[in-house]
Amino acid sequence: MKNLLTIAIILTALFYIFFRPSTSFEFELFLKVLPIAFIILYAILNMPKSRHLIHYLIIIGLVFGAVGDVTLHHFTIGLTAFLIGHLCYVVAFMTQWCSSFMRATSIVPIILFSYIIGHGLITSIVNSGKQSLIMPIILYIMVISFMVWTAIMTRNLFAAIGAILFLISDAILAWNMFVVEIPYASVLVMLFYYGAQYLIAKSLKDF
Template sequence: MLMKCLPAAILITGLLYIFFIPEEPLVIKIIFKVIPMLLILLYACTNVGRRDRYQSLILLGLFFGMLGDGLLIWFVIGLSGFLIGHLFYISAFLRLWTFSWLRFATILPISIYSTWIGREIVHSLIEKGEYNLITPVVCYVTVISIMGWAAFMTGNAAAIIGGVLFVISDSILSWNKFIDDVAFSGPLIMLTYYAAQFCIANSIRMKPSFHLSKGLKSERPIQ
């Protein structure tokens, strides 16, 4: 029963935060911001799909993502929380590695995209004189790109969708924060972010299912 109610609760609390919670007082806003993540964490904990190291790593990733959420008012600290969370996601996804040449080839567009957006952000930071942010931002772009690619290599549809949505969310956030205003950036960032975390949490119960061709895959996951 709890598993059936949690997705609806996550959706309702997420929409409540995105569209109805005011900017002030800040403490209330932060509390409502992390409530959907607490519910996603609970959803992952109660997920009956598996009880193994993969679940533990995903739970740790979700936890540090939640910390990043709450601490993002101190940008570098919040960014560090998300970065640590992505490292746990990478570790989890590598445990489900299921080789496919087509999925492996996604490293090329991911690398091109991350290099492009990373350069745009760095140029903007240099123009604004915010040199202290260059190293943490470059590190984060690198790590989230690896996370996105590792998600593809799982062959797990939920993990793949979650990884892609996370990259989209952070791309909107970084472009809006460092380069230029993005219309409706707030709702777009949080909708894709909550959806990404929910999909990653849901990957615990799903087996690899994103095989494009029998001739281009291996069913053997890394243990």
Template sequence: MSKHGLIVLIIITGLFYIFLAPRDPLFVSVLFKVIPMIGIILYAYLRIIRTSKVTSFEKVMVVGIIVCAVADAAIAITFIAGLVIFLLGHIVYICGFAMKINWSLKHFSIIIPLLIIGAVYGHLLIQNIQSQEASLIGPVVVYIIVISVMVVMAFLTRNPFAMIGSLLFYLSDAVLAWNMFVESLTYSTVYIMSTYYSAQLLIAHSINKIANKS
């Protein structure tokens, strides 16, 4: 299958999960949820395979996508397990992006607005968690910090696909947390999963481009 055909398949399977896939039994729901991620992993793999040697950066980033796919399945079973595995996925992404960053002070100006947004949202979220699930405050704070660092690192690569992908990942998680701890949102699955699949696909697309950047 061509890469373009695979993208179409990813979109179709993603839309099927969001709008049509059964939510019971759980095994079937998780299976349909993970199928688009398997497609994204394959897409990333096809993009990095070429005549020259696959770089360490590319390997690390593909591992990051795989870890997130595992987290996808886990979070449907237990929130805390999914949170921890997604946390590991972000750490893998951070390690990958760090390999391709040109460390320059002028590039760090992007950190300030991202940190402000993260701090404001985190404060609002933690206020609500405190009144419901106080035991989750620590893990959620750590997660917000780590995903914020991941977004910053993606921006420091200066690759537009990685930048937009990381922001969509952040948005997906923000909507998920808001829906869980603040108020139930109509069509929450549509918002959460459409941004999430788009995020992972854009990050997968960015890998080869970042690796080949001079």
């Protein structure tokens, strides 16, 4: 069943990214969220028989990701949904924290990357006169950066890679939206995003 779901996730994701028809807006949203619906089901099937808080929080985080998908055209609403999803991931990953100096040092490149992206975004937003977005975006950057670090600190490879892909996806999305257009941005954003959510769902079996 899980193998069939993986195939369904890949096929529906690729169809949305490369072949979705330009029909109604509602149908496009349906196609966009369909891979996430399969990923949520995949995550549920990946939950071990002995379930803990982390398993339920990751499922809730995936659900809020789906909400963010269908509301992102209302930017602040979509951003809030993804923010709540990331907070669920943060709390989930913190329950599996494994202390390690080497893994802890990963906070340095995370902060550096987030600072560079954040500085560019805020500068562009200020210049465009959209100052009301500054605080929500700063908060979002802080939370997703912390989410990546906590994922790395779990020692779960799938969770760590998934979180990193999520950060890259959001960085491309925001840079393309507020700073400068990036070639094939929509393709890159969704490839990294679906990959991120799939790997986070897959990580459940190892928690």
